[in-house]
Amino acid sequence: MAELEAVIGLEIHVQLATRTKMFCGCELSFGDEPNVHTCPVCLAHPGVLPVTNEQAIRYALQIAAALECEVAPRSIFHRKNYFYPDSPKAYQISQYDVPLASNGRLGDVRIHRAHLEEDAAKTIHVGDSGRIHGSSASLVDFNRGGTPLVEIVTEPDLRSAAEAASWARLLRETVRQLGVSDVNMEEGSLRVDGNISVRPAGSEELGTKTELKNMNSFRFLERGIEAELARQRELVEAGGTVAQETLHFNPSDASLTPLRSKEEAHDYRYFPEPDLVSLVPTEEMLREARESLPELPAARIERYRKQMGLAEDTAALLATDPATAAYFEQTAKEAGKGVEPRVVANWVTGELAAALRQDGGDAGAAESKVEPAALAALVAMVQEKKISNSSGKAVLATLVAEGGDPAAIVDREGLAQISDSGELESIVAAAIEANPDAAEQVRAGNRKAIGAIVGFVMKQTKGRADGGEINRLIEAQLDARAG
């Protein structure tokens, strides 16, 4: 049997950070006592009507622009009918056949559609077991009910759980940087469901998918998808078939339980919402959405790779978080023409990150005591061989601990590279003298033996000499003596 390939699409619900709900003026909040942000509209009293929140439309258009979607010139709302206590009207106002946005892309993943809808209320199941099936009653809190949501549906372009989790992170950063949502998975302002199937590698057909819910962190997202893929693979390899169902991921034991019995298939009886008129984004709204876009991670990664010559993973490390990106770009700018951005990038992601870790804090580069100008100056000094690599690391450690000017630290600690070749030559000569065995072995062709002599020089110069230069001088002197 051919290898089974994972086919994963994600459905993401993003709560918009508007001040009020989607269709009424109740204030949005998190963590307040139940039912203090309700009104006749969001409690679905008889006779009430929805009125659309303009800011939600603008935020959704920003998301559409960030995801490079096509915006429908005219879209409408539909009613999605289903009974559940968290849905006070017994229908959700959502978009159906004409979503606000479609055909987009983020990174390597295509966006199928992005549409506006309202969030459900919160039900708390009370009972002994704390589980849906064992509970005796539920309490409904309508504070969250009616929060504006953008639902983003991807094409099934993801091929592993890790890829899905890392793409979801990119999406979260993208939406966060638009400033249109808190995108907090624990608080539920970002919710990611997976549509998961497997198929023989190379096949174009899609297998039967399951829907995976309740993965309220990126770690659980990855583990949940991993677990479901394993379950499906085992099933298919044993000759079974995957049943279409919705599964609930339980992070505590990585188990998957069917969420609703599908005895009665869903029939949402969608029809156009007669209480609302159509949505026709104006040129002004579209322009505003486009112009409000900051440079987003995906575009920045692309720019770092193409224009700065950074490797993909380095670019991703620097570009995803806007503060880190700004720090890197400022440092590269300060370092000037003589230093390639690639070198600066390696310092930020390599030496600086290591030094910060060493320091024990969890501050990123941008929050550290190392000013971009200081790092730039340091990198330049190393590059110009004014100080050695190892002196550079020592200076960096000092900068991380107390900040300041690297040139001053170099002076203070006497770390300037020994540039007087006469001085270094005599130290090398002394080192050969002091290590006759090693010198003999090198002459006999064992190049590895040179390490002992180099180590001696390093010790003598306290690291102020360039390793390459030391090697060159030792070899030159040994050759001269032999000749």
Added chain:
Amino acid sequence: MASGGGAARLDLETAPRIRRVIDREQVLHVARLARLGLTDAEVETMAGELSGILEHVDRIAALDLDDVEPTSHVVELENVLRADVPHESLPKDVALASAPDPVDGAFRVPSPQAE
């Protein structure tokens, strides 16, 4: 255009011939979707009545309207939007005043599936 399945006669001397277009099982399925508990007798009556009504309604099925845009709305408005400005929400006791089973400031309902 042709008037499809015939005119809506108001002459009700001859009651419409009842063709069973909707059966008992369908009635039960629809009642489940609508969360309507129906007695056996109601299911029977409903099947007959709905069939009669649907037979009348089915006259429009014969109309050739393939190229016609549906009208879900006669209002020619678009972009009726509200500024994102909070209004005052209901005092909590008012919000819960009509609740059949208010508990701890919330609306209590039976659990989705009894044991």
Added chain:
Amino acid sequence: MLELTAVEAHEAMAAGELDAGEYAEAWSKAAAGDDLNAYLWRNEDGDGGAIAVDRPSIAPIAVKDIFCTEGVPTTAGSRILDGYRPPYTATAVQRLIEAGAPILGKTNMDEFAMGSSNENSAYGPVLNPWDRTRVPGGSSGGSAAVVGGGLAPWAIGTDTGGSIRQPAALCGIVGLKPTYGAISRYGMIAFASSLDQCGPLTRDVRDAALLLAILQGADPCDSTSVGLRQAPQLPDREDLKGLRFAVPSDLTEHVFDAGVRQVFEATLEKIEALGGELGEVSLPHAEHGISAYYVIAPAEASSNLARYDGVRYGMRAGADGDLIQMYEKTRAEGFGAEVKRRIMLGTYALSSGYYDAYYGQAQKVRTKIAADFRTAFEEFDFVVTPTSPSVAFGLGEKTADPLAMYLNDFFTVPMSLAGIPAISIPAGLSEPEGGGPRLPVGFQIAAPAFAEQGLLDASYALEQAIGFDARPQGVRGG
């Protein structure tokens, strides 16, 4: 003093000849004499809830119990809302209160406005003031009966497929369904959202104009409301010169009461006598109005009525079962037979596999009906029909045959689907088929969207020419 129309009373108050408080008091007493089961709640009931008006300055009014009134029982004629007191007030009622109209009470109606006879109220049928063995029409039967029966000077109701016009016709009063969007629907309990419209039930056309002027206007709480382009003026037109009236033969050729036909034809003659031109027009799809309507309205209703689930307000049954049992029991016990029938019909029409054949097709018929009217209005100013195929029928006469009941809306539904304004004015009396005392016959005039002023002007001229001044036995006024 109760003989005055609302406009006359208003003028007398403005001239300082009539004390608004005393006038309201007199009407309150009249309303207390309700023997038609027309009021479900009166403002004097003293049950703790009341609707106060700062300074009465216009005739008091009866409000269909479909409008939410803060703190005051609002049932929509349904058991499922028994005891419900809304936390807010409908925009239409708010406008009345702000205009200084004391609220006399809430009127009985077919449950959730579904019905044409008022026999679908959970609180018993309303009796026709002309003949208490007959129905007042529906669903705004209570509002029509209080005006026709001298229990209120005027009233508001709602019309989805004829629910203002048909009971107005059956009770011998004026009923106006304005253009969809003219009056806010906020706070009006929804039956079929794309069709529901609030409107006046009054003694005469001028009262209807005054009431429309108070009610109309865009409302930020109703995204589909636009209001009228101009506030309606009191009509004073005396002739119909230069106005063209179309009779849609495809509708009127259908059989209806001989007496109704006679009154209809006599009214056409009066139009000509006033200088109006008559012509025939074809509305080829209008006869399918009933079919389209009985798909669209139940479909929307099935969704609108899904919120009555025993969770947040209203009655709850089956609380000892699980969630689904609670839902099913609550709705089984809370809703009456007609409401259940329409929920079933609408759910079926929207359900998977049937949407295109029913809901989709009905929406297309709607497009064609609206287009038919637009074509007609290129040549004519108005389309006229009888309002109802018959005069008031007997209580219980049609309850066993839902389809026969639905056909009461045959002449009124097409205008609802097209969203255009239509008025019913009393045109005369006719003996019912099978004999009995003569009963009112309504004449329906429809106009293009937002042409309310022209509609009122023409109706006023025709009303004067008809000179309908009959009142049920024992009822003063006119």
